[in-house]
Amino acid sequence: MTQGTFYLMQSNSTEQDLRHFICQLVKQHYQQQKRVYLHCGTRTQAHEMDDLLWAFETETFIPHNLKGEGLKGGSPVEIGFDQQAQIKDYDILINLADQAPAFAVNFPQIIDFVVADENQKAIARDRFRQYRSMSIELNTQNQNS
Incomplete structure (x- = not known):
């Protein structure tokens, strides 16, 4: 079963903080x-x-490429934006889109984010419901945890 984690960003987090946190997660995985x-x-x-x-x-290069570029088998980290993509052979989906992609169920693990902005919180709640409707087990975690 697919597992999902929503990271709750700190109330004073900026877009730059979120992007840096995403890069840290990519590096960690x-x-x-x-x-x-x-x-x-x-x-x-x-x-x-x-x-x-x-x-x-x-000092620490993370091999990555945009979807469709780079090595034939893809890099350890691939970046895309296609909603209809047939994504396989990846361990983790990090979602930055406003919608939960339909292919999310093809991943063992999903990471998503909730930022402090009220509009973005409402969009994140919708994504949460979308994941749940796909029978994805979800939990939340503070950014600092």
């Missing part, structure tokens, strides 16, 4: 030799995350 699919809401967001991972902690 890559170091555990897990394959990560980073799902973005738009092409622009995917390119931004690609750029952030290139610049993140220059």
